[in-house]
Amino acid sequence: MTNTPKAFDFGDDEDAAPPPQGGPPKALCFDDMPAVPAGSSVTAKPGPAPLFDSDDHPAVRDALAFARADYPQLYAQAEQRLAALFRRLLPVRLALVTEWAEAPLREQAALLQPITELVLQFTRMAVPAQLDAALEGVKAPEGMFGKLFRRQAPLAQHKAALTASRESLIRLLADSEGATRNLEESAQNLSLHAATLAVVAKLAGGAMDATLADAITQRRTLIQQAVRQAELSILQMGQVRRQAADLIAQISSFLTVTLPALEMAQARGMQQKY
Numbered sequence: 001m002t003n004t005p006k007a008f009d010f011g012d013d014e015d016a017a018p019p020p021q022g023g024p025p026k027a028l029c030f031d032d033m034p035a036v037p038a039g040s041s042v043t044a045k046p047g048p049a050p051l052f053d054s055d056d057h058p059a060v061r062d063a064l065a066f067a068r069a070d071y072p073q074l075y076a077q078a079e080q081r082l083a084a085l086f087r088r089l090l091p092v093r094l095a096l097v098t099e100w101a102e103a104p105l106r107e108q109a110a111l112l113q114p115i116t117e118l119v120l121q122f123t124r125m126a127v128p129a130q131l132d133a134a135l136e137g138v139k140a141p142e143g144m145f146g147k148l149f150r151r152q153a154p155l156a157q158h159k160a161a162l163t164a165s166r167e168s169l170i171r172l173l174a175d176s177e178g179a180t181r182n183l184e185e186s187a188q189n190l191s192l193h194a195a196t197l198a199v200v201a202k203l204a205g206g207a208m209d210a211t212l213a214d215a216i217t218q219r220r221t222l223i224q225q226a227v228r229q230a231e232l233s234i235l236q237m238g239q240v241r242r243q244a245a246d247l248i249a250q251i252s253s254f255l256t257v258t259l260p261a262l263e264m265a266q267a268r269g270m271q272q273k274y
Contacts, residue, residue: 059090059091063086071195071199081192082192085196090200092200108226111182115179125165131162134158169247173244179237190230
């Protein structure tokens with residue numbers, strides 16, 4: 001009877017039948033790897049390489065089948081990236097899991113900083129208060145008390161302040177576009193790493209020991225929390241961008257419609273006075 005190799009059967013039997021091309025994926029078998037001979041050329045390689053050089057290996061093929069079923073959207077968008085991640089992670093080992101996605105996690109932490117700074121910058125600008133002050137300042141004082149004690153800032157002062165704020169808001173929109181795009185790409189990359197862990201855990205079934213299973217769960221949780229944090233920051237930045245665009249429109253209306261009308265009214269008042 002011909003033996004069908006399992007996903008992690010690394011036997012050297014040249015007469016073994018080729019792996020089946022169809023059928024459902026099988027659970028991983030974590031048999032011990034055969035020892036590498038002392039004089040083998042494998043030890044002469046300069047650095048680690050992916051264990052599987054091709055997506056045709058049954059372990060990678062089975063993992064991709066699970067990914068296509070469980071994460072159809074990710075699979076459709078990034079099939080080749082998922083395949084590359086499976087080749088890096090398989091055969092799954094504790095040392096691989098504990099360091100999985102460490103570089104992308106650190107990258108995202110750095111990408112969150114510009115988003116935070118832009119949100120704080122928008123808050124410190126206090127443009128809505130500037131607009132309210134400008135609109136209030138151009139109104140004529142009411143009552144004797146207002147006429148005697150209210151000090152109105154000149155129109156030119158409001159114009160200069162709002163013009164500077166408008167330019168700052170435009171720069172903020174430009175800067176936030178790139179920062180948001182970078183964070184979105186980072187979050188997608190982390191999502192791929194989390195999906196890879198989930199697929200490997202499912203593919204392995206009960207073949208993993210408790211230590212490895214716990215490590216996968218903990219790492220997946222960490223990555224998912226990082227993705228959620230990125231999503232919240234992207235949502236907050238989106239709200240700031242909408243507010244900034246609305247404020248730019250309000251400032252433009254004040255500078256191009258309201259302010260010229262007030263300046264013209266003041267000029268006519270001066271002519272009638274003299």
